[in-house]
Amino acid sequence: MADMTRKKPTSYDVAKLAGVHRSAVSRAFSDGGSISAETKEKVMKAAKTLEYRVNFFARGLQKQNSGLVGIVASRLDTPYRAKQVKLASHELIENGYTPILLTVDKSDDVSGRMSSLLNYNISGMIVTSDTPPAKIIEECIQYNIPVVLINRDPSITGTDRIQLNIEDAGQLAFDMLCKAGATKFGVLMPQTQTYTVQGRAKIFAQKCRDAGFPITIIETQGQSYAAGTDATQDVYEKLDDIDGIFCTTDLMAFGLLDGLRNQYNIAVPGQLKILGFDDVDQASWGAYNLSTINQDIQQSAIAAVDLMMKRLETPLKPLETRSILLTPIHRGTT
Amino acid sequence: MADMTRKKPTSYDVAKLAGVHRSAVSRAFSDGGSISAETKEKVMKAAKTLEYRVNFFARGLQKQNSGLVGIVASRLDTPYRAKQVKLASHELIENGYTPILLTVDKSDDVSGRMSSLLNYNISGMIVTSDTPPAKIIEECIQYNIPVVLINRDPSITGTDRIQLNIEDAGQLAFDMLCKAGATKFGVLMPQTQTYTVQGRAKIFAQKCRDAGFPITIIETQGQSYAAGTDATQDVYEKLDDIDGIFCTTDLMAFGLLDGLRNQYNIAVPGQLKILGFDDVDQASWGAYNLSTINQDIQQSAIAAVDLMMKRLETPLKPLETRSILLTPIHRGTT
DNA sequence: ATGAAAGCGCTAACAC
DNA sequence: GTGTTAGCGCTTTCAT
Numbered sequence: 001m002a003d004m005t006r007k008k009p010t011s012y013d014v015a016k017l018a019g020v021h022r023s024a025v026s027r028a029f030s031d032g033g034s035i036s037a038e039t040k041e042k043v044m045k046a047a048k049t050l051e052y053r054v055n056f057f058a059r060g061l062q063k064q065n066s067g068l069v070g071i072v073a074s075r076l077d078t079p080y081r082a083k084q085v086k087l088a089s090h091e092l093i094e095n096g097y098t099p100i101l102l103t104v105d106k107s108d109d110v111s112g113r114m115s116s117l118l119n120y121n122i123s124g125m126i127v128t129s130d131t132p133p134a135k136i137i138e139e140c141i142q143y144n145i146p147v148v149l150i151n152r153d154p155s156i157t158g159t160d161r162i163q164l165n166i167e168d169a170g171q172l173a174f175d176m177l178c179k180a181g182a183t184k185f186g187v188l189m190p191q192t193q194t195y196t197v198q199g200r201a202k203i204f205a206q207k208c209r210d211a212g213f214p215i216t217i218i219e220t221q222g223q224s225y226a227a228g229t230d231a232t233q234d235v236y237e238k239l240d241d242i243d244g245i246f247c248t249t250d251l252m253a254f255g256l257l258d259g260l261r262n263q264y265n266i267a268v269p270g271q272l273k274i275l276g277f278d279d280v281d282q283a284s285w286g287a288y289n290l291s292t293i294n295q296d297i298q299q300s301a302i303a304a305v306d307l308m309m310k311r312l313e314t315p316l317k318p319l320e321t322r323s324i325l326l327t328p329i330h331r332g333t334t
Numbered sequence: 335m336a337d338m339t340r341k342k343p344t345s346y347d348v349a350k351l352a353g354v355h356r357s358a359v360s361r362a363f364s365d366g367g368s369i370s371a372e373t374k375e376k377v378m379k380a381a382k383t384l385e386y387r388v389n390f391f392a393r394g395l396q397k398q399n400s401g402l403v404g405i406v407a408s409r410l411d412t413p414y415r416a417k418q419v420k421l422a423s424h425e426l427i428e429n430g431y432t433p434i435l436l437t438v439d440k441s442d443d444v445s446g447r448m449s450s451l452l453n454y455n456i457s458g459m460i461v462t463s464d465t466p467p468a469k470i471i472e473e474c475i476q477y478n479i480p481v482v483l484i485n486r487d488p489s490i491t492g493t494d495r496i497q498l499n500i501e502d503a504g505q506l507a508f509d510m511l512c513k514a515g516a517t518k519f520g521v522l523m524p525q526t527q528t529y530t531v532q533g534r535a536k537i538f539a540q541k542c543r544d545a546g547f548p549i550t551i552i553e554t555q556g557q558s559y560a561a562g563t564d565a566t567q568d569v570y571e572k573l574d575d576i577d578g579i580f581c582t583t584d585l586m587a588f589g590l591l592d593g594l595r596n597q598y599n600i601a602v603p604g605q606l607k608i609l610g611f612d613d614v615d616q617a618s619w620g621a622y623n624l625s626t627i628n629q630d631i632q633q634s635a636i637a638a639v640d641l642m643m644k645r646l647e648t649p650l651k652p653l654e655t656r657s658i659l660l661t662p663i664h665r666g667t668t
Numbered sequence: 669a670t671g672a673a674a675g676c677g678c679t680a681a682c683a684c
Numbered sequence: 685g686t687g688t689t690a691g692c693g694c695t696t697t698c699a700t
Contacts, residue, residue: 005649010678020687021686022687055677055678057455057678059679061677061678061679062678063678064692068434077420077615079416082411082412085435086410093436100433113427119387119389120402139385142340287588287622355670356694358671369669389693391692394694395695397676397695673696673698674697675694675697676694676695678692679691679692681688681689682689684688
């Protein structure tokens with residue numbers, strides 16, 4: 001393999017070729033630079049032949065803005081989260097930013113990883129992981145780095161946020177199961193993890209009580225497919241008290257459905273109505289055909305980036321929280 | 335909201351507080367810096383109280399290495415790809431790199447986006463998207479930026495690669511269906527997209543012919559769940575000629591299974607044996623219980639990062655291709 | 669082992 | 685509108 005290595009051209013190389021000064025090159029590649037059309041054209045032509053690219057490290061050193069935005073996400077291999085990150089990434093790129101992906105899962109050093117983002121002078125941070133460390137977020141705020149939290153615990157303050165309204169979510173779930181004819185309710189409630197998942201479970205339970213219906217709370221380990229299958233026996237044994245169950249994530253609903261089908265012979269929705277949450281792709285798959293509640297994930301990704309950009313423009317504007325649009329999806333399990 | 339903004343401390347601030355020269359700070363934070371233990375400690379202490387972090391933009395300008403690595407990925411909302419990106423990201427971070435996520439899907443300007451990575455002086459690039467533009471990759475190579483291609487068309491040359499052996503894959507699929515008792519074969523073959531998907535379909539067909547069995551090729555639009563359901567009627571109509579079908583992705587297998595269950599009454603595996611490929615999470619879910627072929631995605635992520643690092647160390651070493659480990663997974667559909 | 673000084677590639681304030 | 689100049693914060697020779 002012959003060494004065809006070449007060095008990257010600098011603005012100086014371009015200037016020399018175009019017969020102008022380096023600063024003219026800079027102006028040609030900057031937005032508000034006062035430069036004549038013909039000079040700019042000369043520069044651009046030279047830049048093209050040399051395949052010149054502005055060195056963002058040099059630019060970022062000079063400006064106090066890197067164009068890099070951190071996306072902090074856990075459980076990226078989960079359908080909902082994968083789509084969320086995809087759309088956030090897409091939206092950032094469309095707006096001229098470059099996303100840094102920070103995957104953090106249990107046993108990872110979340111704090112250390114998020115801290116390392118600050119080495120890169122990031123322009124902003126979008127957090128959709130479990131339990132982001134408050135300390136790092138505070139530090140970002142001090143440095144005027146906008147942080148947007150998606151569906152995170154409101155105990156972390158000082159940031160803009162995108163959040164589903166757990167009140168609406170719980171109410172909507174109750175309404176859907178009610179309309180489907182349920183009168184004895186159950187809910188799958190994870191013991192840990194996401195604030196909004198537990199939140200909607202609690203509100204749902206409250207709505208049931210408020211309306212004078214019995215509600216059985218079944219605690220789960222996590223919010224995954226396995227959590228749903230693990231809860232199957234529990235649900236089965238309490239079937240006298242439950243004819244409509246709210247699974248607070250689609251994944252748990254899939255697990256429960258499969259568990260019931262596999263081990264017992266329960267008619268869904270005849271004997272038991274099942275409602276999921278999130279409306280991930282699999283919910284519409286024939287095997288599940290799951291009634292659920294859609295979170296408008298695209299809207300929320302767009303809103304997150306928008307919030308970040310607005311805060312960049314106006315650092316001192318009042319904190320803002322935007323709600324994620326919720327839509328009931330009636331399919332075959334209610 | 336009071337303005338609590340502070341400026342980031344620089345190495346100069348730390349030096350002042352520690353009573354040393356800036357270069358001592360640099361040495362304290364560099365790996366091979368010759369510095370006395372006590373000076374280093376002084377520096378570290380000062381750095382800690384000021385919450386100093388090395389500015390990677392300044393460092394990256396000086397060294398010719400940014401620590402940033404581009405992950406170029408399409409269809410991130412797909413189970414296989416999501417896991418792949420998650421693991422690659424994790425592996426990069428573990429090795430001290432910072433992943434930039436470049437999502438590219440149809441209608442996106444792939445070339446422009448990948449080109450923008452070069453603005454950041456990236457240390458390397460891991461590509462797992464469809465149809466990466468050869469031009470950009472060539473340019474990376476010229477600048478000595480290691481590029482690792484995962485399961486991409488071999489017509490793009492000059493890079494290290496991670497790839498499943500399509501020969502093995504086709505053979506394995508044939509063997510599995512054979513052992514399950516199939517004698518009349520079918521295969522779902524996407525008309526576009528991934529090289530390895532089409533590749534294993536073609537090899538599979540060839541193996542069937544070589545062994546003297548009839549093979550029916552059914553072309554699909556894409557390789558998704560919908561592609562599988564769309565193929566259902568086609569498969570149904572050809573059921574006289576097929577008793578074992580190789581769906582070249584799990585997603586297509588799910589679609590086909592659901593399509594068959596929903597519209598027809600076909601016994602699987604009695605009447606028709608179905609084999610998927612990838613072993614995504616959903617394949618083990620109760621509703622599908624799909625026999626498939628596992629690609630060791632963790633091994634491939636680790637190998638990709640390893641290959642990149644090796645190339646960084648030894649830019650001129652011969653090009654290398656590593657194979658992805660394949661494992662037959664026997665479940666309920668064969 | 670440490671301080672001094674040059675310079676990575678760029679932008680922006682300043683002259684003209 | 686364009687050239688000049690002074691840094692952005694760091695690493696890295698080179699002296700000492």
